[in-house]
Amino acid sequence: MSASAKEHLFALAGNPNCGKTTLFNAITGARQHVGNYPGITVEKKEGLCSLDGRTLRLVDLPGTYSLTAYSLEELVARDFLVHERPEVVINIVDASNLERNLYLTVQLLELGVPVVMALNMVDVAESRGIRIHCDELSRRLGIPVVPTVARRGEGKEALLRAAVDVAESGRRWEPLRLSYGADIDPALQDMERLIVEKGLLTDLYPARWTALKILEEDEQVLGKAREADPALTDELLAQAAKVTQHIQKTLDSYPEAIIADHRYGYISGLLREGIVEQRWRGDRLHLSDQIDRVLTNRFFGPLIMLAILYGVYQITFTYSEVPVGWFEAAFAALGSWAESVLPEGPVRSLVVSGIIDGVGGVVGFVPLIFLMFLAIAFLEDTGYLARAAYMLDRVFRVFGLHGNSFMAFIISGGIAGGCAVPGVMATRTLRSSRERLATLLTAPFMNCGAKVPVLAMLIAAFFTENRAQMMFLLTMLAWVFALVLAKIIRSTILRGPSTPFLLELPPYRIPTFKGLMIHTWERIWQYISKAGTIILAISILLWALMTFPGLPEEKRAAFEEKRQEILNALPEGVRTSLEASETPETSDPVVVQAAAALSDLSRQEATEALKHSFAGRMGTGLEIFSRWCGFDWRTNVALVGGFAAKEVIISTLGTAYSLGDVEADESLSLSQRLQKDPHWNPLTAFAAMVFIMLYSPCFVTVTCIVKESGSWKWGLFSMAFNTVVAFLFATAIYQGGRLLGL
Structure with missing residues (x-):
């Protein structure tokens, strides 16, 4: 080559x-x-x-x-x-x-x-x-x-x-050989000689490095050595034990500490003369330190952090409103076009209700998600999020968590728009198994990027005048729920002391445009690709569950009989127009009333067919519980779909209200359809938002919890515990609101 x-x-x-x-x-x-x-x-x-x-x-x-x-x-x-x-x-x-x-x-x-x-x-x-x-x-x-x-x-x-x-240049691997002092060097040389003679792991590591790892009791290297040559490994461990005992007696230390000291000694000698030139000295505070005096102040710091969070939401909702409207209009136009070119039947229903209304509802929020992710990337790249973790460590310790838990919460959606999967994986930085479990069980309570479009859609429908304030409130509630429930978990099933918090605060930096775009695009692409794969598949599956088996023949015949009764009472020309689903241009009250009656009958038939479907039966069966929260059977179907992926809630609601809605104006957005539905009101919407925030993590997150915890029991616990908590709080909100006359 x-x-x-x-x-x-x-x-x-x-x-x-x-x-x-x-x-x-x-x-x-x-x-x-x-x-x-x-x-x-x-x-x-x-x-x-x-x-x-x-x-x-x-x-x-x-x-x-x-x-x-x-x-x-x-x-x-x-x-x-x-x-x-x-x-x-x-x-x-x-x-x-x-x-x-x-x-x-x-x-x-x-x-x-x-x-x-x-x-x-x-x-x-x-x-x-x-x-x-x-x-x-x-x-x-x-x-x-x-x-x-x-x-x-x-x-x-x-x-x-x-x-x-x-x-x-063809340079080969050439290990640097450091001296580790009179206590370690002789033993290290003897161990290295034995390793070379027997060829122990020499195909992987330099012999001296292997000897160092055995002295440091490196579990991975010891496991490989024992597998390759158990007898030699025991001999090397015996030599290492002698060195360890000697160092403990004479220096009250361990080989790992002595080795680290000599490495730092080598670095110190390396930098002693002619490398680093300090051009001025004194008590001068660097710019980052000066900024931290304000931003991490015990009193002003938390207030500034809340103001920054509120500003993120204000910017996101203010500047995303117009492009979100463009997306909604585009998908509505696409749906109308599909209806005009496809013949009536299951294929048109699948394309319009299953795919366009389902996936379109999710993709339509891309502008909002883009601005949210861009803001988070900016805060990350400037170094501010590390300061937030530092400030909140005192708070987290009260609830039995660790300062590093903050990053897991942030990544999961602590500023709304993250993902619980990397958030759960971020708990690896926690050394205490109890703090780690408590964090990975409560991180999914944050408002991840999958929940944000659902919450934004409900806020747009019922809290139009206070959108940023409502999202800010929901974020604060997510933190309160997560911390309080973490305290309950740490006080009961995961009791134990908190571990110390150590964090390096990086200097403040001005992010580059290219870096921000790359970080934002990575997250946006995950969101879009999810909509094009998982959500598309689930939308089609749920469309099928909401379409079949269809109305029984006797019920269909009963609706047709009522339709013919209305039509037979009209003049022939008008009857022909209405049979072709055309609205005759007349102000005759009899004709207008007949057209309204036919439209209402068709809506009843569509709703009855949806209710009779497999999904409708499941949703109706769950109403025995969900009615306490104010949820009807259509909402239940969407929430069940949310177990697979939270974005599916929007697509399922879009499909459900599309299948059961035969109004002349098909361009209504999902928010507008919910506004017009008698089962929905601001109290129901708020209870639903709290339930969606808190109930079971999506299936991918549950799988990640299982992997990170090493047991299916914690994944199942997360599903059951979170759903019970969500049900109790949503019920309290809905029933309490009704008692107060809301």
Whole structure:
């Protein structure tokens, strides 16, 4: 293969908040693929770019502070390096926090991988009076060091060229050998010699690195070693135990701590002279610190956070109103066109009621979802959401949760518009199993992107004048419900102490337009693709359940007999027009009354057919419970469909009211149809919104809860517990409102 046609595999590794994903987006742009690593739910991002005719495949590894495999992210990053053997690892380092970031660099070098360093955020370092001499740092580490500013795309081409040069130089894996002191080095040498002699895992890891992992009691490496050579592993563990006992007696410490100390000692010596130039010193507060004095203030911080949240909703609803109207009009026109070209029958019903009215109701809210996701991406990229987690840690501890639970709640829809699936997966950062379970069980109470269109549709129908205020209220209620129920869970089935909260606050940054668009598009595409696959399939299934088996012949004959009675009382010309479903142009009260009677009869027949369908029977059967909440059988059918995916609630309501509605004006939106329905009013709508917020997570989220908790019992518990809670609160709201005369 010629050099110009060659493909290179590079991996991007770095600490959280070092700008790794920003650099990845700047390099790959839209040429990305997001999936999961095989067998686990950690996200895997791959992207492509071209350089001088070469194709570069980049893998964005999970952000991690080390390769110790204490967390799933660390394990995933390490396994990818070992098993996939990327030609170069591009190590993104925060120039403003160089010493801390270099710990991962040292571990990469100890593993032996070819490394190119991207010294990122040099602009932030400069603003803090820090200047780093890249050439000298490169000489001392023995690797290329390229300064970059990821958010502006600066330095990315030079970085890629450096990586290609290393890849095409044919450099082999050459582990960095550090000294770990007189207590560890001799034992390490003996263990390394035995590993080389017996060839223990030498096809995967450098021998010295394997010895280090055995000293550090790395469970994964120990498991592989024991599987390959149990006898040798026992011998190595015996040597490690001697070292551990000696260190405990003499230094009151453990090998892992001594090894970490010597790594930091190596980094400190590396940076001692000629690398970092501090151009001014003193008590000067950096800009981020000055901003934090206000935004994280104990009194003003929470108030500002609520104001920001309210502002997000005000902007979202104000500026999405017109484009949402365009989408609704477009789908209404598409439905009318389909009715005009398709002959009456099951096919037309499927296309108009099952597909267009079903999927259209979901897709119609894309402008609103876009603005919501854009606002969340902005808050994430600026670094503000990390501050919100810091401020709320004190609150979360009161309810038995951890400050890091905040991010799981936010990702699940804490600012409305997230998704409970990645929110549940985000609980991996919690070390306490009890806090983790309590968080993943309550995160689905947040208003995810699937719930937002349903809530927005009901708000548009019954709370038109106060849309932003109502969404803000529902968000606050979601947080209150989640925290109170978390406290109940932590005080009963998941008792235990809270763990300390540690969080690095990244510096404030101005997001780039490109980065915001990429982050927003990723989420929007998930929403649209879901509407085009899962929701389309469920809409068609529910249309079938709401269409068949149809009215029994005797009932159909009874309706036809009544129709003929009305028609027979009219003059022949008028009768012919009405039989053809045409409205005669006359003001004759007899004719107008007959036309109204026929329209009412057709509506009764359509409603009766819908009620007699499989779905209608199921919804009617559930009315024994749902009537306490004010829900009729059509709403019940939609809520049952919501167990599959919450967006289906809109499509099912759209289908149900389309099948049971034969008014002349077919262009009415679902919101307008609900406004006109006697079963719906503001009290019913509010009870329904609370129920939708709280009841069982969608099936995909339940599956994720099962995977993350390791047991089906927690998935089933989530479905049952959430639905019971939703029923109790919706009933209390509806019955309480009726008692108050609302």
